[in-house]
Amino acid sequence: MFNQTVVPNYYGTATALLPPDGPTLNQVLSTPGANTYGAASGPLGLNAFNATGAFLTDQLVGGFDPTKVGVEGACQIDHFGNHKP
Numbered sequence: 001m002f003n004q005t006v007v008p009n010y011y012g013t014a015t016a017l018l019p020p021d022g023p024t025l026n027q028v029l030s031t032p033g034a035n036t037y038g039a040a041s042g043p044l045g046l047n048a049f050n051a052t053g054a055f056l057t058d059q060l061v062g063g064f065d066p067t068k069v070g071v072e073g074a075c076q077i078d079h080f081g082n083h084k085p
Helices: 025-030 048-058
Strands: none
Touching: 025 048
8 A cells, every 4th residue: 555655755645545545556556647646745756656666666676776766777677567687
């Protein structure tokens, strides 16, 4: 659930769209419109979609490094959803 995993470390505001736990991570990732569940919010300035991606990436070995946001090739996931070594 978004409100229990992504908030507050990756996204600053719990969403009340699907109470009490908020949307599932799959709902945030698969609903059309990146800002459906919230626009950019602290602490990283990510929208709900990208904050969910940061949370999931952090679960991989090596984790999510906020200093690499926007750096080409820094993501551990390729364009096909595969983990890059």
